[in-house]
Amino acid sequence: SNVTRGRIPKNVLHVSNYCKQGRKVTEYAKANGLAPHAAKMPAALVRFLIRFLTAPGQLVVYPFSGTLTTGAEAEELGRRWVMTELVWDYIKQGFVRFDQSRDVWVNPRFINAF
Helix, strand or coil: CCCCCCCCCCCCCCCCCCCHHHHHHHHHHHHCCCCCCCCCCCHHHHHHHHHHHCCCCCEEEECCCCCCHHHHHHHHCCCEEEECCCCHHHHHHHHHHHCCCCCCCCCHHHHCCC
């Protein structure tokens, strides 16, 4: 195929499906009686896309955030972020991604919803 402007060449993106953070989320879900999200995106893929599409300080918005992989990676890369998700159990699983982060604000109503 021909490489076109804005297209990622096939030999640039080498991302494994294995994701240590995703496994941690799955373990948390199982330990807390939640159905694990079956289609988590690998953090390495999210990290690549955020770096490719945004600059530090820019806003990353993702309306189908699942277990918050995109929010966690945006945080690590110095981007502001807003995530939404309709399935509350997925959001609850995603909170484990922010155990060490002090700068992430979580609505207090959510904390008491566990």
